[in-house]
Amino acid sequence: MAVATGKSFASRFGVHIAVLIFVAIWTVPTLGILVSSLRDKDQIIASGWWNSFASSSQTEAGRLPPASAQVEKDGKFVLAGNIFGEGAARNISAFGVKSAAPTQYPAGTTADLGDGVTLQLNADGTFVMGSPKAFEGDRGQRVYYASSAPPKFTTDNYRTVLFSEGIGRSFMNSLTVTIPATVIPILIAAFAAYALAWMRFPGRALLIAVIIGLLVVPLQMSLIPLLKLYNGVGTFFGVPSKTYLGIWLAHTGFGLPFAIYLLRSYIAGLPREIMESARIDGASDFEIFVKIVLPLSFPVLASFAIFQFLWVWNDLLVAMVFLGTEGDQIVLTAKLNALLGSRGGDWEILTTSAFVTIIVPLIVFFSLQRYFVRGLLAGSVKGG
Amino acid sequence: MAAQIFSAIFVIIIGVGGCVAYFWGANKLVDIIFPSRGVQGAAAIDNLRRQGMIRPWLFVGPAMIILTIYLIYPVVETLRLSFLDRGGGSFVGFANYEWAFGDREFRNSILNNIVWLAVVPAACTFLGLIIAVLTDKIWWGTIAKSLIFLPLAISFVGASVIWKFIYEYRGEGQVQIGLLNAIIQYFGGQPQVWISLPFWNNFFLMIILIWIQTGFAMVILSSALRGIPEETLEAAVIDGANPFQIFWKIMVPQIWGTIAVVWTTITILVLKVFDIVLTMTNGQWNSQVLANLMFDWMFRGGGDFGRGATIAIIIMIAVIPIMVWNIRQANKETGGH
Numbered sequence: 001m002a003v004a005t006g007k008s009f010a011s012r013f014g015v016h017i018a019v020l021i022f023v024a025i026w027t028v029p030t031l032g033i034l035v036s037s038l039r040d041k042d043q044i045i046a047s048g049w050w051n052s053f054a055s056s057s058q059t060e061a062g063r064l065p066p067a068s069a070q071v072e073k074d075g076k077f078v079l080a081g082n083i084f085g086e087g088a089a090r091n092i093s094a095f096g097v098k099s100a101a102p103t104q105y106p107a108g109t110t111a112d113l114g115d116g117v118t119l120q121l122n123a124d125g126t127f128v129m130g131s132p133k134a135f136e137g138d139r140g141q142r143v144y145y146a147s148s149a150p151p152k153f154t155t156d157n158y159r160t161v162l163f164s165e166g167i168g169r170s171f172m173n174s175l176t177v178t179i180p181a182t183v184i185p186i187l188i189a190a191f192a193a194y195a196l197a198w199m200r201f202p203g204r205a206l207l208i209a210v211i212i213g214l215l216v217v218p219l220q221m222s223l224i225p226l227l228k229l230y231n232g233v234g235t236f237f238g239v240p241s242k243t244y245l246g247i248w249l250a251h252t253g254f255g256l257p258f259a260i261y262l263l264r265s266y267i268a269g270l271p272r273e274i275m276e277s278a279r280i281d282g283a284s285d286f287e288i289f290v291k292i293v294l295p296l297s298f299p300v301l302a303s304f305a306i307f308q309f310l311w312v313w314n315d316l317l318v319a320m321v322f323l324g325t326e327g328d329q330i331v332l333t334a335k336l337n338a339l340l341g342s343r344g345g346d347w348e349i350l351t352t353s354a355f356v357t358i359i360v361p362l363i364v365f366f367s368l369q370r371y372f373v374r375g376l377l378a379g380s381v382k383g384g
Numbered sequence: 385m386a387a388q389i390f391s392a393i394f395v396i397i398i399g400v401g402g403c404v405a406y407f408w409g410a411n412k413l414v415d416i417i418f419p420s421r422g423v424q425g426a427a428a429i430d431n432l433r434r435q436g437m438i439r440p441w442l443f444v445g446p447a448m449i450i451l452t453i454y455l456i457y458p459v460v461e462t463l464r465l466s467f468l469d470r471g472g473g474s475f476v477g478f479a480n481y482e483w484a485f486g487d488r489e490f491r492n493s494i495l496n497n498i499v500w501l502a503v504v505p506a507a508c509t510f511l512g513l514i515i516a517v518l519t520d521k522i523w524w525g526t527i528a529k530s531l532i533f534l535p536l537a538i539s540f541v542g543a544s545v546i547w548k549f550i551y552e553y554r555g556e557g558q559v560q561i562g563l564l565n566a567i568i569q570y571f572g573g574q575p576q577v578w579i580s581l582p583f584w585n586n587f588f589l590m591i592i593l594i595w596i597q598t599g600f601a602m603v604i605l606s607s608a609l610r611g612i613p614e615e616t617l618e619a620a621v622i623d624g625a626n627p628f629q630i631f632w633k634i635m636v637p638q639i640w641g642t643i644a645v646v647w648t649t650i651t652i653l654v655l656k657v658f659d660i661v662l663t664m665t666n667g668q669w670n671s672q673v674l675a676n677l678m679f680d681w682m683f684r685g686g687g688d689f690g691r692g693a694t695i696a697i698i699i700m701i702a703v704i705p706i707m708v709w710n711i712r713q714a715n716k717e718t719g720g721h
Contacts, residue, residue, distance in 0.1 A: 011627075012521075019518050019528050022511075026532040026595065029546045032563060036549070047559055048566050058559075176392040180399045187403040188446045195443035200436075207444065212714045214455050216707045218656050220678050220696040222454060224689050225461035227682070228472070229453075248399065253454025256447055285439055286411040314539030316659045317679070333541045337663055340545065347549060347561070354545035358538045365537035369530065376600065377607055 030358075033351040040152040041348035057093070057148040059102050064127065064143060067135035077131050083143065084125040095121040095145040102144030121145060157352040165343075167353050169328065170335040174313060174360075176244055177323075177331055181251035181312045182305055188252065189259030190301065194289045196260065197268035198275060208264070214257040223321050226250065230322065244329070247322040254318065255308050262379050266300035267293055303375025306368050310361050332357040403446075410442045459700070465693035472689050480694040490695070493672045496586055497702075500657065500673065503587070505650040507594045509643060512601025516609055517631065519602075529606065533599035540596070540659030547592045548664060551578040580669040589671060592660050597653065601646045608642035609635060648706050655702050674699050 036049045046058035062083045070077045084090065096104035097113060105111040110120040117131045121143065129141065162168035195201070196208055234241030270293065278288050294301075316333040323329055325338060336353050343349045365372060418431035418438075469476050484490045515532055519525035535543060552562030556575055560566040565575035578588045612635060620634045636643070658675035665671045667680065678695035681688050 015518050015521050019515070019522060019525070022515055022518075023528050023531050026535060026598075028563070029550055029595070030535070030538070032549055033546050045561060048561050048563065050563070050566075172388055172392075176388065176395075179392075180396050183396070183400050184403060187400065187407070188450065191407055191443040192447035195440045199440040199443065201440035204440075207448075209711050209715065210456075211451070212711050213707050214451060216652050216703050216710060217455055217459060218652075218675075218696070218699045218703055220656065220675055220699050221462050222458035223678075224465060224682060224692050224696065225458035226454065228461075228689070244395065245399075249450070250454060253450045256451055257455070260447060284411075284415070284435075285443075286407075289443075310537055314537075314542075316539070316541050316662070317675075320679075321682070333539050333659075336541050336545065340541075340548075340663055347552075350545050351549060354542050358542040361537040361539070362534070365534065366530075369533075373603055376603055 033354050036347060037157055037352040037355045038153045038155070039157075039348070040149075040154055041157065041346075043149065043152060044347050044351075046149075052153075053151050055091075055148040055150050057146055059144060059146045061099075061102075061142060061144050064129060064140035066138050066140045068138075069140075070135050072134075075132070077134050079127075079129040079135065079140070081127065082125045083121065083127055083145070090125070090147040090149045092121060092123050092125060092145045092147045095143060097141065097143060099144060103146045107145075119143070157348045158356070161349055161352045161356060165339065165349060165353065167332070167335060167356050170330060170332045171356065173329055174331040174333075174357075177247055177251075177319070178309055178312045180244075180248045181255075182308045184248060185252040185255040185259050185308060186301060186305060189256055189263050189304070190294065190297070191289070192256075192260050193263035193267050194285075194293055196264050198288075198293075199285060211257050211260050215261060217257075219254060219317060222250075222254070223317075227321055242322060242324050242327075242329070244323075247318065250318055250322050251308075251312050251315070255311065258379065259304050259308070262304050262375065263297065263300055265378065267297055270296055299371065299374060300378065302368065302371040303378065306364060306372045307375055307379075309364060310372075313361055406446065407442075411439070414438055414442065462693045462696050462700075465689050466697045468690050468693075470688040470690050476690065480690045483691065484694055484698070489667070489672055489677060492670055493667075493674045493677045494698075496671065496673050497655065499586055500590060500593075500654050501651060504590050504593050504597070504654045505647045507590075508597040508601045508650050509605075509646050511594070511598045512603075512646065513605050513636075513643070515598070515602045516606035517635070520606065520609065529599075529602060533603060535596045536599045538596065540592075541663050543592050543596055544660055544663040547588075547595070548579075551588060553577045579665055579671075582670045585665065585669055585671050589660055589664055592664075593654070593657060597650055601650065604642060604646050605639065608639040612638050648709070652703060652706060655699055 032049050035052055036044055039049065039052050042058070043052065047054075064079055064083070065081060069081070070079050072078075083092075092107045094103035094106050095111075096102045097111070097119065098104070105121075107121060107123040110118050113119055115131070115133075117129070119127065119129045119141070121127045127143075162171075196204060196211075230241045230246055233239075274292060274296075275288055278292055283291070314333065316337060319331045319334050320337075323331065323334065325334055330338070336350075336357050339349060339353055414435055418434045420428050420432045420435060423431060465472055466480055467475060467477060469479075515529070519528050522528070538546070549561075550563045551565075552560075553565055553575055554560050554562070556569075560569050560575055564578065569575055579585045581588075616634055616638070617630060620630050625634070656675050657673055658679060661667060661671060661673050661676040662679070667673070667676050674695055678692050678699070681692040681695065
């Protein structure tokens, strides 16, 4: 494939541009939530994340202090102060008193509100409101203003989701589910794969065909009977039906066909001479498996481990059916789904939670991509 | 938290240790019951033969038991349940199937699934192939491939949040924080609530799956393209074929088998698509699909297992042709080894 099919400069340039566009489409969405998760939560809704390095401007409403704060000066009644209170100053560009015209007056000018009432609002938030008559009422004047705030990045969102929204706990739950659900099927599948590849026994061919058939059986087929079974077992023994043990075994069952298939095709390809010379030396099948086959199969074991890890970590369906949709033991994906329902518009929570859920798979993926690709190729090109 | 970590580690050790203990112990037991060392002549040969008969079953035993409980028994049971009423109490014949084909939501799901099946595998395979060919020609192709491959590691729920943020809608004239509506507004268009547009919302959900799966197609096809003998390409160049002819007439025909594998793999995935629909729309605005409808019926109003099982069976029926084809291919390849 080293043949250059397009030789002109223009066509080579076109290839670079085209790939660049593809790369952009495939990375920008993820970048969006990463950037947003680090932004101040008020700024997330004030401007698009692609503008996050520019000052964001937003129109806000505030209320001046009530009449009780007024002072009388030279026969005029005056209210003065800073609309931001003691908080961080932002830069006001314009203000108004009607919601229909929130930016009627430029900052720093004095607005005539009728009946001799004047209001001046400066860029830094200080205001002076004057009137020939005393102000009345418990509620101060409503003021609208457009302000711009400098870009603000923070890790507050992470602190919030990890410790108050329950994502931290779900993170631990995900690990608790994922690690055993990755290790157990490897062990069981490796023994079965060795037997199916190198031991002779009746029914072997049928067993292989059954496993290949089971490769594509939709998960949906198993859900209802297993849910009934788990509920039945739970009632019979008086134990909870939604347990970690239950979900480990479920993931083991669903992962086994692929595990056996992948491992068997690799183990069957190991050189026959090694096995035979070991057998002549008096090694039993168990010794051959543990001392020769397992070490030689490391690459394929790693491939499957990554697959299973990503699959279990990213799974929502099995987790929702066998661990439930609420409670202390739910995993990250289920938690994120619950947050989508309860915190629908709170993008600072959603983007941050989403990033926490995808960070582990991304690290695994980037550090072990070689094994992942190898497993992908072995798993699909050879017939599955 | 610490207690949870400890109990997790403890249980991991028990679980994994239990597996190891089983395989080691069972093997030892066979050696003790049928000793082959230290026994003379015919007895040793006899025992060796017995060991050879028993040991394979010890090795495949746990796998067979788990596969039977978690996959084989459920397939039979789901089929049985699909002919029973909601609680699994009484036999109702084909009533659940009759209900399904008369149900508006079910028919909508079937229709949507067909659209998904027509669009997603084709789009993933096509885009994957294009990207594989293009990235092969440039020096930073490996990096580009890595980045396009990356969404494959992201969960469907995570991807749904990512894209929901892109589709986010604010009223016309307001600041759009969703990328898609911002672009549309920038060019003077009308912002839309993309995921509630009937029929078209399906495509906005499909984009998510295409975004995830294109990397898969790309990696597999890229490796297949590398396997094309260079002489065929060189010959085509010498004969004066243009790049498009080389692509369609030389490269694509040589990797048909791989394209079929990629296509069927993604097809099976599409039939099972659930998370994306659940998190984006939960089937509202006519975007329902079979897998989500099934999940819905499992729990709706206390759960209707008869209807849920019926929907699962219909998904299964769609998969069977691919299953048969797979088994045939595998039999051809292994040829009895």
